[in-house]
Amino acid sequence: MKNINDNIKKIGVIGAGSWGTALANLLADKGYHVDLWAYEKEVVEDIIKQRENRLFLPDISLSENIFPSDSLKSVVSENTFLLIVVPSHTMRDMCKKIASHVQEKTTMITASKGIEDGTYLTMHGVIAECIPAIDKDRIVVLSGPSFAREVAKKVPTAISVASKDRMTAEMVQHIFATDYFRVYVSDDPIGLELGGAVKNVIAIAAGFVDGMQLGLNTRAALITRGLAEIRRLGIRMGANPHTFAGLSGVGDLILTCTGDLSRNYTVGKQLGQGMTMAEIQDKRVTVAEGVRNTSSVYHLAKSLDIELPIINEVYRALYENSSPANAIARLMTRPLGHETIELEEI
Ligand SMILES: NC(=O)c1ccc[n+]([C@@H]2O[C@H](COP(=O)([O-])OP(=O)(O)OC[C@H]3O[C@@H](n4cnc5c(N)ncnc54)[C@H](O)[C@@H]3O)[C@@H](O)[C@H]2O)c1
Numbered sequence: 492m493k494n495i496n497d498n499i500k501k502i503g504v505i506g507a508g509s510w511g512t513a514l515a516n517l518l519a520d521k522g523y524h525v526d527l528w529a530y531e532k533e534v535v536e537d538i539i540k541q542r543e544n545r546l547f548l549p550d551i552s553l554s555e556n557i558f559p560s561d562s563l564k565s566v567v568s569e570n571t572f573l574l575i576v577v578p579s580h581t582m583r584d585m586c587k588k589i590a591s592h593v594q595e596k597t598t599m600i601t602a603s604k605g606i607e608d609g610t611y612l613t614m615h616g617v618i619a620e621c622i623p624a625i626d627k628d629r630i631v632v633l634s635g636p637s638f639a640r641e642v643a644k645k646v647p648t649a650i651s652v653a654s655k656d657r658m659t660a661e662m663v664q665h666i667f668a669t670d671y672f673r674v675y676v677s678d679d680p681i682g683l684e685l686g687g688a689v690k691n692v693i694a695i696a697a698g699f700v701d702g703m704q705l706g707l708n709t710r711a712a713l714i715t716r717g718l719a720e721i722r723r724l725g726i727r728m729g730a731n732p733h734t735f736a737g738l739s740g741v742g743d744l745i746l747t748c749t750g751d752l753s754r755n756y757t758v759g760k761q762l763g764q765g766m767t768m769a770e771i772q773d774k775r776v777t778v779a780e781g782v783r784n785t786s787s788v789y790h791l792a793k794s795l796d797i798e799l800p801i802i803n804e805v806y807r808a809l810y811e812n813s814s815p816a817n818a819i820a821r822l823m824t825r826p827l828g829h830e831t832i833e834l835e836e837i
């Protein structure tokens with residue numbers, strides 16, 4: 492039987508941070524020719540000379556099938572299958588830069604996690620708005636519990652890909668799937684994206700709990716009530732509530748709220764241990780999307796008049812000088828609620 496992807500030989504990857512590099516390596520290992528655009532010239536040179544990206548994914552040997560480049564124009568214009576993995580706050584600028592080079596019939600996959608401040612668009616929404624040449628059905632979201640370093644080490648991992656067009660999502664499923672990277676198809680791009688973006692904010696709160704050494708009861712409560720907030724927001728944004736029981740909902744929430752590899756959880760933990768945001772950010776080269784996304788999710792919820800108590804408390808701690816201890820105290824003394832009624836409202 493002819494494989495549905497037999498005609499795709501080349502893939503362009505935009506963004507060579509840890510996730511872009513890990514996914515580029517996965518695709519290159521499968522035999523695809525991968526053109527990888529990197530923002531930093533030193534990353535391009537490092538991959539050419541050392542077959543390594545020591546800045547963002549050290550100690551992982553990279554395939555000879557990866558062709559690093561600092562030319563956005565050539566990576567975009569020479570590929571009709573593009574994976575974009577830039578930090579979410581740079582997505583709009585990036586899409587504007589590449590829009591005129593994008594070919595018709597391009598399939599674009601986004602693996603970035605975030606909600607744009609001001610517009611409250613998820614990443615596929617930003618792509619659709621800025622690159623009209625791409626058919627909306629050919630924009631695919633890839634999301635789920637996946638630390639780049641573990642994927643790069645071929646640790647068994649499962650994620651989801653979503654598009655409104657099932658055939659496109661299935662094509663992407665087959666392109667990425669390996670014996671250590673299991674890919675499920677979903678028809679709910681907005682649900683996948685909201686799960687992937689909002690869990691980063693909840694992970695910061697989970698970090699508070701562990702930084703303050705509160706206990707496992709507290710963390711389990713936080714994760715569960717965090718999921719309730721993700722679901723509440725997701726339903727109002729038009730997502731399928733069942734999506735949040737899946738990989739890009741509870742799956743990514745568990746990973747990010749419990750895994751020391753998570754940048755978002757680590758930021759929260761450091762705050763819980765008494766560090767300030769300024770001290771934490773001074774030392775970072777990598778992105779913790781939840782920091783910016785706390786602000787976008789907070790303002791989005793306000794604009795929709797939805798109550799998201801954990802998100803509110805993370806916002807206060809990050810942007811209004813409140814402390815993680817105050818956050819937990821306020822969450823525990825809110826008016827008592829009714830879990831069954833809340834779940835039945837879905
Ligand atoms: N790392 C992971 O495990 C992982 C897993 C799933 C999803 N993601 C998502 O992937 C996206 C990218 O994160 P990452 O972890 O690969 O990044 P990273 O933290 O490893 O590296 C930062 C990246 O930002 C790029 N960058 C900085 N300024 C830029 C600019 N002005 N324009 C374009 N690029 C710029 C850098 O070149 C680098 O590629 C994020 O949305 C993240 O949430 C990451």
Ligand SMILES: O=P(O)(O)OC[C@H](O)CO
Nearest residue numbers: 635636637638753754755
């Ligand atoms: O390191 P984090 O917190 O950005 O999490 C990485 C991925 O989103 C986990 O799925």
